[in-house]
Amino acid sequence: MGFQMNSIVIIGAGNVATHISQALQKSGFKIIQIYSRTQAAAKTLANILNASYTSDIESICRTADLYLYALKDNALEFAIKKVSVPEALHVHTAGSVPISVFEHVTPRYGVLYPLQTFSKTKHTEFNNVPVLVEGNNPETTDVLMSIAQKISTNCYPIDSEQRAALHLAAVFCCNFVNSMYNVAEKIVSEAGLPFNILQPLIDETAEKIHHLLPAQAQTGPAVRYDTKIIEKHLEMLNGNPQLQHIYREISSLIFDMRTK
């Protein structure tokens, strides 16, 4: 590995930027600057990292070795074209954006996609986060793998299509799962009960699939086709046609996907 990674500029100051930049700094990389369109966000993260910051894309430091883009997908293309430091390595962190977003803009580029849900206010151990790596050629992939392996023990090289599939899967098993938690929270709090009464069930549901495939772990009225309970639940959701509809659709899905 002839490549020396002395300094990094972080483009973005959201959830992913906040977590990955700290993981990089902890592993010995030097974060020299944070850019965010929102000055307050740039400043907050820069203070954590003891780095400089800017909200002016024209003022981004042009001497870094690595530019790491952790932006909303629709802001990414514009920022990549704007920054344009051809000697440096350019890397984005987005699940759904193919590596080709860098094509014809800069010669060395790739993706470091951390497959995790991050919130600014919640600490996350980065060491175990799967980091999915893609470079524009084998040399760049090697460099990116060596960076990834400094922040996590759980790194894989994958292509853009696989990364898109992972991102779609993540929407189901993280974002959609959390929305189911949210519905459950509303139901128990309306019944005058504390949400944490559901915590052991939520934990065990996640724990179970360390040992069983989800198809084997499926329980509940839908997989048993227990229409009496299903009808009762739909009646309980009478005031909320949206939840009734979702209850029906997911119950059908469970029944259709059951292991026969």
Added chain:
Amino acid sequence: MGFQMNSIVIIGAGNVATHISQALQKSGFKIIQIYSRTQAAAKTLANILNASYTSDIESICRTADLYLYALKDNALEFAIKKVSVPEALHVHTAGSVPISVFEHVTPRYGVLYPLQTFSKTKHTEFNNVPVLVEGNNPETTDVLMSIAQKISTNCYPIDSEQRAALHLAAVFCCNFVNSMYNVAEKIVSEAGLPFNILQPLIDETAEKIHHLLPAQAQTGPAVRYDTKIIEKHLEMLNGNPQLQHIYREISSLIFDMRTK
């Protein structure tokens, strides 16, 4: 507590019966007999507990102090009427069946509802399982609370309506959550990736809500109203209209439930 609980008959040999009967035995209760319509299931559980068993409802032992019904909801009413030992305490374990199912059949009755997902092939620590208790009068509730507290540190008296709400919430945060895991598993395995790559994300999604409310923990394209990613995901699901529909519906739900 003047009530002595010397012997228990378990009516049922499914997931709940298997786990609660072992928890009771471990806490010093004597399980004398297992009934199941399926002889093999009755025998398997009876062997674990070193109890007798029967698949003939007429042969259920009539000298027990407690009859614990862990049956499918639609089999419960029939079994309760059939067993009919008026001196004993009769208890079911179902989330969705009101306590009134015992009314006019027997004088002392109630519910012990363990709020957990059980599979026969997976060990579950019972000690932390919330056990929701309801008795037909304060004395019975006291007796049931004292039984519940022997098998779990996490017991609450609640009424039938609250129990029904908990069961509905459990369908969302356990059964529906598991079906989202199942979809995710199918997506990653079609992309040639191992399911366990999603495990840290799944674990963190469950862990996060120990610290944040689900509404605060929500991330992903739907809550950001990132229509570009949503459209891309719907396109990727093109071969599966059922999943496309569910993706759309849950995304709308997330957007509608977001904290403003």
